[in-house]
Amino acid sequence: MAFEGLTERLQNAMTKLRRKPTVSEADLRETMREIRLALLEADVNFKVVKDFVKQVRERASGAEVLKGLNPAQQIVKIVNEELTSTMGTEAVALNKSDKIPTVIMMAGLQGAGKTTTAGKLALKLKNEENARPMFIAADVYRPAAIDQLEQVAKSIDVPVFQLGTDVDPVEIVRQGMQQARDQHNDYVIIDTAGRLQIDEKLMGELVNIADLAKPDEILLVVDAMTGQNAVETAQGFNDQLELTGVILTKLDGDTRGGAALSIRAVTGKPIKFVGQGEKMTDLDVFHPDRMASRILGMGDMLTLIEKA
Amino acid sequence: ANFRRVDEDFFDNLEEALIESDVGFEMAVSLSDQLREEVKLQNAKSQQEVTNVIIEKLVDIYEQQGKNEDNHIHLAATGPTVLLFVGVNGVGKTTTIGKMAAMYQRHGKKVLLAAADTFRAGATEQLQVWGKRDHVKVVTGPDQGDPAAVVFDAVKQAKDENYDVLFVDTAGRLQNKVNLMNELAKMKRIISREIETAPHEVLLVLDATTGQNALTQAKLFKESTDVTGIVLTKLDGTARGGIVLAIRNELHLPVKLVGLGEQVDDLQAFDASEFVYGLFKDLVKTND
Ligand SMILES: Nc1nc2c(ncn2[C@@H]2O[C@H](COP(=O)(O)OP(=O)(O)OP(=O)(O)O)[C@@H](O)[C@H]2O)c(=O)[nH]1
Ligand SMILES: Nc1nc2c(ncn2[C@@H]2O[C@H](COP(=O)(O)OP(=O)(O)OP(=O)(O)O)[C@@H](O)[C@H]2O)c(=O)[nH]1
Ligand SMILES: [Mg+2]
Ligand SMILES: [Mg+2]
Numbered sequence: 001m002a003f004e005g006l007t008e009r010l011q012n013a014m015t016k017l018r019r020k021p022t023v024s025e026a027d028l029r030e031t032m033r034e035i036r037l038a039l040l041e042a043d044v045n046f047k048v049v050k051d052f053v054k055q056v057r058e059r060a061s062g063a064e065v066l067k068g069l070n071p072a073q074q075i076v077k078i079v080n081e082e083l084t085s086t087m088g089t090e091a092v093a094l095n096k097s098d099k100i101p102t103v104i105m106m107a108g109l110q111g112a113g114k115t116t117t118a119g120k121l122a123l124k125l126k127n128e129e130n131a132r133p134m135f136i137a138a139d140v141y142r143p144a145a146i147d148q149l150e151q152v153a154k155s156i157d158v159p160v161f162q163l164g165t166d167v168d169p170v171e172i173v174r175q176g177m178q179q180a181r182d183q184h185n186d187y188v189i190i191d192t193a194g195r196l197q198i199d200e201k202l203m204g205e206l207v208n209i210a211d212l213a214k215p216d217e218i219l220l221v222v223d224a225m226t227g228q229n230a231v232e233t234a235q236g237f238n239d240q241l242e243l244t245g246v247i248l249t250k251l252d253g254d255t256r257g258g259a260a261l262s263i264r265a266v267t268g269k270p271i272k273f274v275g276q277g278e279k280m281t282d283l284d285v286f287h288p289d290r291m292a293s294r295i296l297g298m299g300d301m302l303t304l305i306e307k308a
Numbered sequence: 309a310n311f312r313r314v315d316e317d318f319f320d321n322l323e324e325a326l327i328e329s330d331v332g333f334e335m336a337v338s339l340s341d342q343l344r345e346e347v348k349l350q351n352a353k354s355q356q357e358v359t360n361v362i363i364e365k366l367v368d369i370y371e372q373q374g375k376n377e378d379n380h381i382h383l384a385a386t387g388p389t390v391l392l393f394v395g396v397n398g399v400g401k402t403t404t405i406g407k408m409a410a411m412y413q414r415h416g417k418k419v420l421l422a423a424a425d426t427f428r429a430g431a432t433e434q435l436q437v438w439g440k441r442d443h444v445k446v447v448t449g450p451d452q453g454d455p456a457a458v459v460f461d462a463v464k465q466a467k468d469e470n471y472d473v474l475f476v477d478t479a480g481r482l483q484n485k486v487n488l489m490n491e492l493a494k495m496k497r498i499i500s501r502e503i504e505t506a507p508h509e510v511l512l513v514l515d516a517t518t519g520q521n522a523l524t525q526a527k528l529f530k531e532s533t534d535v536t537g538i539v540l541t542k543l544d545g546t547a548r549g550g551i552v553l554a555i556r557n558e559l560h561l562p563v564k565l566v567g568l569g570e571q572v573d574d575l576q577a578f579d580a581s582e583f584v585y586g587l588f589k590d591l592v593k594t595n596d
Pocket of ligand 4: 401402403425431477478479480
């Protein structure tokens with residue numbers, strides 16, 4: 001891969017840097033160039049990279065170098081800490097309503113993994129809380145979207161409320177909410193159709209669904225392989241919907257997942273879970289520190305630094 | 309705008325616009341260097357001239373990587389043409405088949421679809437909805453059954469019943485999953501065993517919103533299934549799909565079609581100049 005050389009390049013840069021008690025401007029310049037490149041290659045949005053680099057510079061400039069580290073390692077340590085803290089430091093749990101049902105709405109671009117993730121969440125709630133979730137099938141556009149949700153639901157034994165594809169999604173949600181209240185489901189998970197954040201009509205539909213169902217969670221589902229555009233997508237959805245959290249999918253691939261940093265930086269919303277496969281059990285809580293080292297792609301060096 | 313203004317800020321902004329289009333950092337730097345040279349060489353002055361030079365040069369760079377290449381979809385001289393669709397999860401394989409099948413059907417071809425994604429929930433039903441819309445037949449297998457068996461059945465039907473074009477839909481798979489990539493290679497081998505010249509195209513479907521990972525996707529799918537071309541989907545969104553420039557550069561794979569929406573007509577032949585203009589059009593607009 002393109003960045004395999006990063007650790008080596010950094011090591012090279014470091015040998016040039018003499019051991020000094022504090023980080024100098026020269027150390028910073030040399031090291032930050034490589035960091036900047038690593039972040040861009042990891043698909044972190046370039047504006048986010050700019051701000052981030054500036055922030056690290058301010059903190060690292062003149063910083064004391066810890067024993068056992070050289071200046072470049074010290075900078076990487078700071079980068080890693082800043083990256084982790086930008087992404088949220090610790091895992092954030094799902095919001096829960098005081099009275100049932102807690103309503104969770106899935107939103108995102110086409111093919112991001114909303115329907116699959118809805119299934120994973122329901123299974124998680126069943127397993128961990130003995131919950132009785134219900135799905136509302138509010139995607140009337142994608143061919144066989146309801147079939148897909150029903151098959152997912154059947155595999156984890158969760159009921160689906162659906163009215164076919166000829167009824168307006170807002171009306172489907174209205175009737176679905178009524179049924180959930182009647183049947184005392186403790187969670188309602190609304191599966192919505194994928195849409196572009198610039199699609200005014202379909203974004204309007206989501207807003208109407210949210211106004212009606214008053215979700216406790218509006219989760220933006222984002223493909224971890226997303227490039228620079230993650231910023232625009234996240235901002236677009238967040239501006240129109242007021243997201244409560246993000247789920248990053250397809251992290252079982254070999255992408256570095258820089259979108260995680262971009263999204264967090266522009267929305268400030270927590271990444272709550274990550275999808276790690278196609279099976280219903282492939283959902284994990286988000287660990288900012290693991291994500292940071294994945295984005296940096298410097299596993300070896302970080303281990304070294306942690307030992308120092 | 310006058311040349312001085314274009315000269316100074318323009319190329320820094322161009323580099324950023326290219327990065328923002330996902331062409332990748334190194335590619336962006338190298339491209340904007342080449343473009344700066346070219347603009348100087350051609351002595352372009354006005355905004356319009358500079359824009360034209362850049363488009364021409366970018367198209368040129370794109371096309372250099374595939375001289376004498378035929379960007380069309382290859383059809384068999386005789387007997388059924390087999391088109392195999394591959395790619396990671398959720399990129400638009402099934403939808404693209406739905407759109408393309410309608411196109412060939414309209415052109416009077418006898419079209420058959422193979423639902424060789426037996427894995428994902430609702431995948432067969434999804435292709436069946438497209439089959440119904442397009443009035444074309446779909447060969448299916450049991451849920452969770454062997455996808456290679458569906459492929460085998462479909463190829464046999466295509467031969468026996470004189471179909472012109474067979475579209476094979478496969479399950480999305482991430483390129484780092486070795487077993488799944490082997491399964492795909494097996495499907496391809498079965499096609500070749502049944503029809504020597506087939507598959508006539510192996511189309512890798514890429515989502516334009518994908519960043520640098522698309523390069524790895526192209527590399528590994530090419531290794532396992534000998535990809536012949538790319539379908540770049542979801543270009544109707546705000547993503548630019550710049551990574552195909554890097555793919556072109558390293559792997560010499562051409563984009564053959566672009567997806568521009570979810571409806572049956574939202575598919576077009578790839579137009580290199582329109583595409584490269586899209587990579588930096590915002591920049592030109594704000595400088596107007
Ligand atoms: N490898 C992997 N695949 C995933 C993951 N999450 C979802 N997928 C796959 O991604 C594809 C798209 O998932 P869907 O759940 O249909 O996505 P969606 O957002 O509901 O799609 P639309 O409703 O069409 O917008 C499917 O092939 C899923 O199996 C994940 O975490 N890892
Ligand atoms: N906006 C837009 N959406 C598209 C385009 N092509 C496909 N989609 C949508 O993207 C989602 C996924 O498309 P599919 O055709 O199911 O993708 P796939 O590659 O077959 O997915 P898997 O089989 O799950 O791997 C669906 O909601 C499609 O409607 C496109 O060009 N533009
Ligand atoms: Mg869905
Ligand atoms: Mg499919």
